Amino acid sequence: MPRRNMILAAFFYNPQGDHRLSWRHPSAPRHEIFGLDYYRRLAEAAERAKLDTIFIADHLGVWNRFGSGLAHYANPRLEPLSLVSALSAVTKDIGFLVTASSSYTEPFNTARMFASIDHISNGRVGWNVVTTALEEEAVNFGRDSNIEHALRYERAAEFLEVTKALWDSWEDDALVIDKTSGLFANDEQIHYLNHHGKHFKVRGPLNIPRPPQGYPVIVQAGSSDAGRNLAAGHAEVHFAILRNEAQGLAYRADINERMAKFGRTPDSLKLLWGVLPIVAGSASEAEEKQEYLETLMLDAVAVDLLSSWAGVDLSVYPLDGPIPDLPDVGTFNGWRTWLALVKDDANKGLSIRQLARKIANTGSVPLVAGTPSQVADQLEAWFISGAADGYNLMFPLLPEDWMNFMQTVVPELQRRGLFRTEYEPGTLRDRLGLARPRNSFAAARGAVGARA
Numbered sequence: 547m548p549r550r551n552m553i554l555a556a557f558f559y560n561p562q563g564d565h566r567l568s569w570r571h572p573s574a575p576r577h578e579i580f581g582l583d584y585y586r587r588l589a590e591a592a593e594r595a596k597l598d599t600i601f602i603a604d605h606l607g608v609w610n611r612f613g614s615g616l617a618h619y620a621n622p623r624l625e626p627l628s629l630v631s632a633l634s635a636v637t638k639d640i641g642f643l644v645t646a647s648s649s650y651t652e653p654f655n656t657a658r659m660f661a662s663i664d665h666i667s668n669g670r671v672g673w674n675v676v677t678t679a680l681e682e683e684a685v686n687f688g689r690d691s692n693i694e695h696a697l698r699y700e701r702a703a704e705f706l707e708v709t710k711a712l713w714d715s716w717e718d719d720a721l722v723i724d725k726t727s728g729l730f731a732n733d734e735q736i737h738y739l740n741h742h743g744k745h746f747k748v749r750g751p752l753n754i755p756r757p758p759q760g761y762p763v764i765v766q767a768g769s770s771d772a773g774r775n776l777a778a779g780h781a782e783v784h785f786a787i788l789r790n791e792a793q794g795l796a797y798r799a800d801i802n803e804r805m806a807k808f809g810r811t812p813d814s815l816k817l818l819w820g821v822l823p824i825v826a827g828s829a830s831e832a833e834e835k836q837e838y839l840e841t842l843m844l845d846a847v848a849v850d851l852l853s854s855w856a857g858v859d860l861s862v863y864p865l866d867g868p869i870p871d872l873p874d875v876g877t878f879n880g881w882r883t884w885l886a887l888v889k890d891d892a893n894k895g896l897s898i899r900q901l902a903r904k905i906a907n908t909g910s911v912p913l914v915a916g917t918p919s920q921v922a923d924q925l926e927a928w929f930i931s932g933a934a935d936g937y938n939l940m941f942p943l944l945p946e947d948w949m950n951f952m953q954t955v956v957p958e959l960q961r962r963g964l965f966r967t968e969y970e971p972g973t974l975r976d977r978l979g980l981a982r983p984r985n986s987f988a989a990a991r992g993a994v995g996a997r998a
Contacts, residue, residue: 555601555818557600557601557939560621560623562575564940564941566619566851568839568942568943571838585629586636588945598974600641604644605682613861626644627660630644634666641978643765645674645676647683648706650687660709669758671759671762674766675702675706675780678698695772699772701745703780712739712752713752714985714988715987716754717735720735720736760982760984763782770875770886773883778807782980783816784817786820788933790912791933794817794933797817816979818936819937821937822914822941824942826916829917839942845902856869857879857885865899868895869897869898875889922958926962
């Protein structure tokens with residue numbers, strides 16, 4: 547069934563909140579961020595509020611290319627699939643969108659892990675496909691620098707094709723387990739891939755039956771030209787950094803046009819905006835909360851973060867001076883999405899310090915602050931206009947902002963008829979309004995049978 551209300555995903559990036567130095571806040575957690583109880587409390591609150599899913603970001607290394615990283619913002623984190631395996635056992639309905647790299651693993655490993663979690667959770671998992679852009683990550687996998695940008699996305703496309711084929715290698719009815727006849731599985735419905743591509747050679751089949759959802763929900767977040775094409779070809783949920791309604795509508799139109807080239811319809815992809823919600827008793831109180839968080843930011847961390855996004859060490863320039871020339875987006879081998887955002891802001895006359903603090907404090911996503919009604923007003927406006935199918939909620943401070951949103955904004959959205967009051971039956975993809983994919987081998991076998 548088509549989705550009629552907005553999608554809400556609660557975002558884990560930093561374990562203490564999406565503000566880079568939220569760990570300094572007096573109410574921020576400490577060592578408990580490495581234990582299950584902390585995350586279980588957050589997941590249970592989100593499930594009580596009937597949120598669609600929790601979105602878990604990830605990196606494959608500490609952030610230490612620039613000087614402030616290890617001392618102030620190394621951002622250690624639990625491995626997300628391990629965390630979700632535990633959380634799926636203590637929740638019943640909420641979904642989990644889990645980040646995993648296509649650059650530093652193999653399709654068989656990824657297909658098996660996600661199929662396993664989809665079975666364990668009864669169809670509640672999605673895969674956020676990332677190509678991995680930080681040099682800090684590349685050097686942990688035998689490389690001296692990043693894989694070239696175009697090659698990363700070329701590899702990702704083949705990776706996705708192989709992974710989907712592995713999930714399809716068992717048809718839905720292949721597993722029989724007939725104790726009387728002794729037939730465990732129908733081998734005519736279990737298929738070899740015999741894939742020989744540029745990047746991968748995989749025989750198959752997978753050693754686990756097809757996931758309950760057919761495929762775990764496919765998520766993608768890159769907004770470069772290559773990223774948009776990958777989303778148009780494969781993604782079912784697309785996470786984008788958009789700043790206003792006009793930009794959102796134009797972005798959606800561009801994605802729809804690209805999807806048409808792959809034979810896909812717009813309803814097969816849900817567009818989620820990243821937003822930074824700050825909820826308080828009044829607009830002025832929300833502003834005070836944000837201002838306090840901004841006092842926690844250190845210039846060294848802000849400038850180093852901006853340098854990471856821009857691909858230039860900006861700490862060697864006068865901090866109150868202008869932004870120097872930055873790399874060309876089309877040839878940049880890092881995060882092209884973030885570089886494009888930096889260059890857009892750099893054209894507004896900000897100094898290095900001003901832009902660094904802006905980037906570090908908000909991450910370039912829209913800040914939605916005010917009373918529960920005011921926050922709901924803004925989320926409703928973008929949703930009703932068609933600019934967004936829903937939101938990735940990037941809470942500045944955990945657990946405070948997370949809990950506050952669940953207890954105040956969600957009921958307001960429910961009162962307006964914009965969000966569910968009870969979970970619908972079915973899997974995560976059912977609740978997102980996404981069709982269950984056909985099994986490619988079964989379809990091919992049926993086509994052969996029809997011709998015969």
